[in-house]
Amino acid sequence: MEYFLQQLINGVTLGSIYGLIAIGYTMVYGIIGMINFAHGDIFMIGSFTALILIVLLGVTAAMPVAMLVMALVLVLVLAMAFTAVWGWAVERVAYRPLRGSFRLAPLITAIGASIALQNFVQISQGARNKPLQPLISGNFKLTDGGPDGSALIVQLSYVQITIIVVTLLLMAGFTLLINRTSLGRAQRACEQDRKMAALLGVNVDRTISLTFVMGAALAAVAGVMFLLYYGVIDFYIGFLAGVKAFTAAVLGGIGSLPGAMLGGLLIGLIETFWSGYFSVEYKDVAAFSILAIVLIFMPEGLLGKPEVEKV
Amino acid sequence: MSTEQPLLRVRDLETYYGKIQALHGVNMDVYAGEIVTLIGANGAGKSTLMMSICGSPQAQAGTIHYEGADITRAQTYQTMRSGIAQSPEGRRIFPRMSVLENLLMGAMVSKPEYLDEDLAKVFALFPRLKERQHQRGGTLSGGEQQMLAIARALMSRPKLLLLDEPSLGLAPIIVKQIFEAIGELNKREGLTVFLVEQNAYHALKLAHRGYVMVNGVVTMSGTGKELLSREEVKAAYLEGGRH
Numbered sequence: 001m002e003y004f005l006q007q008l009i010n011g012v013t014l015g016s017i018y019g020l021i022a023i024g025y026t027m028v029y030g031i032i033g034m035i036n037f038a039h040g041d042i043f044m045i046g047s048f049t050a051l052i053l054i055v056l057l058g059v060t061a062a063m064p065v066a067m068l069v070m071a072l073v074l075v076l077v078l079a080m081a082f083t084a085v086w087g088w089a090v091e092r093v094a095y096r097p098l099r100g101s102f103r104l105a106p107l108i109t110a111i112g113a114s115i116a117l118q119n120f121v122q123i124s125q126g127a128r129n130k131p132l133q134p135l136i137s138g139n140f141k142l143t144d145g146g147p148d149g150s151a152l153i154v155q156l157s158y159v160q161i162t163i164i165v166v167t168l169l170l171m172a173g174f175t176l177l178i179n180r181t182s183l184g185r186a187q188r189a190c191e192q193d194r195k196m197a198a199l200l201g202v203n204v205d206r207t208i209s210l211t212f213v214m215g216a217a218l219a220a221v222a223g224v225m226f227l228l229y230y231g232v233i234d235f236y237i238g239f240l241a242g243v244k245a246f247t248a249a250v251l252g253g254i255g256s257l258p259g260a261m262l263g264g265l266l267i268g269l270i271e272t273f274w275s276g277y278f279s280v281e282y283k284d285v286a287a288f289s290i291l292a293i294v295l296i297f298m299p300e301g302l303l304g305k306p307e308v309e310k311v
Numbered sequence: 312m313s314t315e316q317p318l319l320r321v322r323d324l325e326t327y328y329g330k331i332q333a334l335h336g337v338n339m340d341v342y343a344g345e346i347v348t349l350i351g352a353n354g355a356g357k358s359t360l361m362m363s364i365c366g367s368p369q370a371q372a373g374t375i376h377y378e379g380a381d382i383t384r385a386q387t388y389q390t391m392r393s394g395i396a397q398s399p400e401g402r403r404i405f406p407r408m409s410v411l412e413n414l415l416m417g418a419m420v421s422k423p424e425y426l427d428e429d430l431a432k433v434f435a436l437f438p439r440l441k442e443r444q445h446q447r448g449g450t451l452s453g454g455e456q457q458m459l460a461i462a463r464a465l466m467s468r469p470k471l472l473l474l475d476e477p478s479l480g481l482a483p484i485i486v487k488q489i490f491e492a493i494g495e496l497n498k499r500e501g502l503t504v505f506l507v508e509q510n511a512y513h514a515l516k517l518a519h520r521g522y523v524m525v526n527g528v529v530t531m532s533g534t535g536k537e538l539l540s541r542e543e544v545k546a547a548y549l550e551g552g553r554h
Contacts, residue, residue: 196403201391201420
């Protein structure tokens with residue numbers, strides 16, 4: 001039981017990170033019908049930006065708690081802003097010039113953009129692993145190890161709490177933005193009928209740019225969380241995290257915002273429980289197998305929208 | 312009427328879809344306060360003209376002036392922010408948005424303080440929309456979708472309303488309702504309307520003036536009454552009775 005609880009906590013944490021990245025995939029797919037393969041690398045850029053900022057600002061665990069929190073919030077905001085610029089630039093350079101050309105063209109430039117970002121970081125930052133001393137340490141003990149002290153002590157670390165709380169806040173805020181504001185409405189309009197959106201005065205290009213900017217900002221948050229959680233990054237982390245998050249988006253129903261969140265959570269849980277109960281080596285196989293099985297029975301994903309509409 | 316400047320002036324307009332030329336030098340004027348209709352067979356280029364006015368696709372040659380300004384090369388969203396609104400061919404309701412959200416999309420370019428007043432106005436014009444305001448656009452009937460498309464266009468407070476085949480596929484009673492609503496808006500508020508129709512009889516009865524388009528050129532023009540009495544118009548567009 002203790003073991004299960006611990007895996008659950010770990011799974012939700014990992015799922016939060018996947019979910020944040022998956023939102024970027026699903027939103028871009030929703031609005032321009034394309035898989036942004038460079039999105040995982042945008043996440044990686046966010047992680048590196050955060051690491052550089054932490055070093056530059058001299059953030060250490062030795063700081064007073066209030067200052068540490070403020071410094072980390074600053075790092076988060078700056079990393080989001082900086083990464084958003086990268087997301088914007090990738091769209092502007094690699095995708096927009098190809099809009100309206102054949103469907104495979106932006107797919108190829110997306111892979112190109114992904115490789116370019118990886119190589120850029122590899123060359124500018126070096127290929128070696130970049131470690132970070134833990135900044136947030138300590139944890140809550142949820143169980144006491146039983147009467148004889150032999151049972152597992154279930155721990156909920158402060159980093160995990162930070163990740164889960166920040167993710168929940170961002171997802172709630174983001175859902176409100178998409179569902180309640182005129183910006184979100186314009187985005188959904190572009191998703192459903194770009195030509196009509198333009199006929200109502202929506203600047204479609206700007207709306208698409210904003211979608212990339214938002215997706216990149218959320219990926220940056222995931223990057224910061226990843227850095228704080230694992231404490232080591234390299235230029236290649238974007239690939240696997242990106243593939244997992246993309247899987248999450250497809251599992252949840254690509255194009256669906258709650259689907260991306262749910263899919264991220266599920267992939268995180270599947271991976272963690274599989275590693276916990278079966279084998280660590282096959283955790284990716286497990287995640288992708290579940291994806292394949294779900295797609296056989298529900299091709300549009302768990303929360304995907306069925307395309308039945310009156311015309 | 313010829314001494315004043317038209318609200319919309321189209322000269323020698325040529326539009327292509329890829330290599331296929333759809334408009335071969337169209338000339339047309341719409342004056343403020345008028346209802347002008349453009350009739351013609353399927354594929355004559357009526358909708359292309361309407362979309363060219365909105366810059367989607369942009370015309371290759373010729374000019375479009377709106378309120379004296381050249382909008383031929385303007386971006387679609389810029390044109391739609393200058394007081395032109397369109398209820399397009401096929402209605403193009405956002406299927407996964409509620410009726411209310413569709414209307415809010417129409418109000419994107421209008422000032423927020425007008426919102427309540429304008430909502431009340433379109434709900435008064437089409438009470439059905441008020442009943443269905445929380446229903447998804449994709450679940451409405453064809454007639455309701457058409458009402459919504461017109462209402463959505465009105466939410467931007469246009470000076471010039473472009474209507475593309477509002478009668479298409481609708482029951483005669485609903486066509487009558489919609490045409491009455493258009494006439495009323497024109498009379499009461501002086502709204503200028505440019506109406507593209509295949510339903511020539513109703514359109515010409517409603518309009519002050521009309522144009523007839525054949526294969527991408529305007530072949531006839533005149534007042535609605537004149538065109539209705541022309542033999543060529545009767546033969547080509549009014550056969551099969553008055554429906």
